[in-house]
Amino acid sequence: MSNKRGNWNSxxxxxxxxxxxxxxxxxxxxxxxxxxxxxxxxxxxxxxxxLFVLGLPIMMMEFGMGTITGKSFPLALRELAGQxxxxxxxxxxxxxxxxxxxxxxxxxxxxxxMVGAFGSLFEGGISAPFTPFETPTEGxxxxxxxFSILATWWPIVFIFIIWGLNILxxxxxxxxxxxxxxxFVPLMWLFMIGLVIRGLTLEGGFDGVMYLFTPDLxxxxxxxxxxxxxxxxxxSLSLGMGIMTAYASYLPKDADQVNNSMxxxxxxxSFEFIAGIAIFSLLFVFSLNPAGSTLSLSFFVIPQGISxxxxxxxxxxxxxxxxxxxxxxxxxxxxxxxxxAPAAALIDKLKVSRKKALTMVAIPCIIGSVLCTLPIIVxxxxxxxxxxxxxxxxxxxxxxxxxxxxxxxxxxxxxxGWILGAEKLRQALNRYARYQLGVWFNYLIKFVxxxxxxxxxxxxxxxxxxxxxxxxxxMVGFNxxxxxxxxxxxxxxLGFAFYLTKKPYEA
Amino acid sequence: MKLLPYSLxxxxxxxxxxTAVHAKIRVSNEKLEVGETVRLxxxxxxxxxxxxxxxxxxxxxxxFLVISPPASSTEWSPQNPGLVxxxxxxxxxxxxxxxxxxxxxxxxxxxxxxVAVMLLAFIILFGGAGFAFRTLFQRQDT
Numbered sequence: 001m002s003n004k005r006g007n008w009n010s011x012x013x014x015x016x017x018x019x020x021x022x023x024x025x026x027x028x029x030x031x032x033x034x035x036x037x038x039x040x041x042x043x044x045x046x047x048x049x050x051l052f053v054l055g056l057p058i059m060m061m062e063f064g065m066g067t068i069t070g071k072s073f074p075l076a077l078r079e080l081a082g083q084x085x086x087x088x089x090x091x092x093x094x095x096x097x098x099x100x101x102x103x104x105x106x107x108x109x110x111x112x113x114m115v116g117a118f119g120s121l122f123e124g125g126i127s128a129p130f131t132p133f134e135t136p137t138e139g140x141x142x143x144x145x146x147f148s149i150l151a152t153w154w155p156i157v158f159i160f161i162i163w164g165l166n167i168l169x170x171x172x173x174x175x176x177x178x179x180x181x182x183x184f185v186p187l188m189w190l191f192m193i194g195l196v197i198r199g200l201t202l203e204g205g206f207d208g209v210m211y212l213f214t215p216d217l218x219x220x221x222x223x224x225x226x227x228x229x230x231x232x233x234x235x236s237l238s239l240g241m242g243i244m245t246a247y248a249s250y251l252p253k254d255a256d257q258v259n260n261s262m263x264x265x266x267x268x269x270s271f272e273f274i275a276g277i278a279i280f281s282l283l284f285v286f287s288l289n290p291a292g293s294t295l296s297l298s299f300f301v302i303p304q305g306i307s308x309x310x311x312x313x314x315x316x317x318x319x320x321x322x323x324x325x326x327x328x329x330x331x332x333x334x335x336x337x338x339x340x341a342p343a344a345a346l347i348d349k350l351k352v353s354r355k356k357a358l359t360m361v362a363i364p365c366i367i368g369s370v371l372c373t374l375p376i377i378v379x380x381x382x383x384x385x386x387x388x389x390x391x392x393x394x395x396x397x398x399x400x401x402x403x404x405x406x407x408x409x410x411x412x413x414x415x416x417g418w419i420l421g422a423e424k425l426r427q428a429l430n431r432y433a434r435y436q437l438g439v440w441f442n443y444l445i446k447f448v449x450x451x452x453x454x455x456x457x458x459x460x461x462x463x464x465x466x467x468x469x470x471x472x473x474x475m476v477g478f479n480x481x482x483x484x485x486x487x488x489x490x491x492x493x494l495g496f497a498f499y500l501t502k503k504p505y506e507a
Numbered sequence: 508m509k510l511l512p513y514s515l516x517x518x519x520x521x522x523x524x525x526t527a528v529h530a531k532i533r534v535s536n537e538k539l540e541v542g543e544t545v546r547l548x549x550x551x552x553x554x555x556x557x558x559x560x561x562x563x564x565x566x567x568x569x570x571f572l573v574i575s576p577p578a579s580s581t582e583w584s585p586q587n588p589g590l591v592x593x594x595x596x597x598x599x600x601x602x603x604x605x606x607x608x609x610x611x612x613x614x615x616x617x618x619x620x621x622v623a624v625m626l627l628a629f630i631i632l633f634g635g636a637g638f639a640f641r642t643l644f645q646r647q648d649t
Contacts, residue, residue, distance in 0.1 A: 044627075048631065204611065210618040211588065213622070214621035214624070259642045289562060289592075291563035434642055
């Protein structure tokens, strides 16, 4: 298990890293939110169909690309489907760098809330410089506390701490990543199980669990339920970002990627399952609504529930601290993989050192993270996002996360399914697989996956037809942002993708 | 701004926060079960009440209670378990505001379909993970 790129010390290390990458902020709260909005247990029907017809085949394809070629995402695509496919790979990774920038900003805020758990997060008398929050609160209010942090420069300090941790973990490559995930991933499971136990032991907690799983089949006929399930599965498994290919490229060629894909996918979805139990039991007991965005649930709603968990202040503080610690480590296991994907590709293509590759990725991303935490108030009435940083983050997230990954997934399935040939991939995967893939796999990669992704992309674009995202809110002095951000992202990502694809490459 | 499924916008919670803070709905028993009758009290007499089961979801259901003559309390019995939002329009100020209150309605006994879905999902997910783990370690042993 040795070559210049380094290898995982064990298959378990790889599984922990890949599942740690897949399990992130979204898994903790997003499944609960979707399940609530789309009919509780009924959501499991489209969810499982999405897992088996979309999630697992793409995961197998991305893992397979890594082990077959031993290269990172763009170069694996180049080797298997030509130079035009390499362009798709670079576009994906440059877009991933936009995600890294704001993801670290969110982790910075989570770090601030974690510290605040032993400060004034669970105390009354908090105010924030926004019109709805100017009067000090009577009791604890997580949302006001969050906005009070958001309007300070402290988050910039916190993002440098998060960036420091990322660089520390990534400095020695796969060996230091493996050491970190061996601690972080079991800790994540442990803390989540702790939350489940606490939730279930609250009076009425089990009713919350039954509420999560009791199906309301009326919603199943709604196309948005299916679109929600397919999108959730794609994002939840960290697909379309080149991560799984980069991680798999550090495995020996005889790795069983069919089994590995099943293991990582099932672990990811199992974590969502227990997270759903924890969140529903907690929110049901305190009559809090689980519908909302990742940010509102993680930073406002769940901490509000935690603030009522116990009449003993230090227990509340401890649970609050542990919840945000869970978010920080779940986020860290994702950011290290997000950073590793472009870094590994730069090392492969430009033959630069790991230190230089990490610097090339980190510097623009740190600038992006700082922009996403700028506390300049652009919307005092909070009709939108309040600060300039959160507005930048929200609009960037909308375009990059909602479109880039799905488009990459579509293009890579076309490249592998039609240019390389799905049959060749199936044969390569089957060579070392204990359980063989049937011909149905070819149909999924060639027809079903591209068809589903195209449908999701087109239906999302159809919803955009009314107005440009973000143009409805008045951001004093920055009303040009909703137009500028998508143009900036497309120009930068496509430009750099073109530049890096054209760079000469020697295998 | 639009609140798309993947948006990070906090609008939803802000909307909930910004409802009137002085006017309130009080429920005689916050730990009620489906079908159980409770007394709802309002800060001022109201003529109608909106009950939303599973609010902010694609499968939410609404029922309107007409309170005639307007009264500052009424009896209500929830038809479905789960999260329920009670709301009315408060017209006592210069501008009408929505006063709302969330309550969790518990199941009467077990939800057999809920338990069945939970067990099925558990078996598929943890069974699948366990099966794949076994395969992984079998390969490592050989």
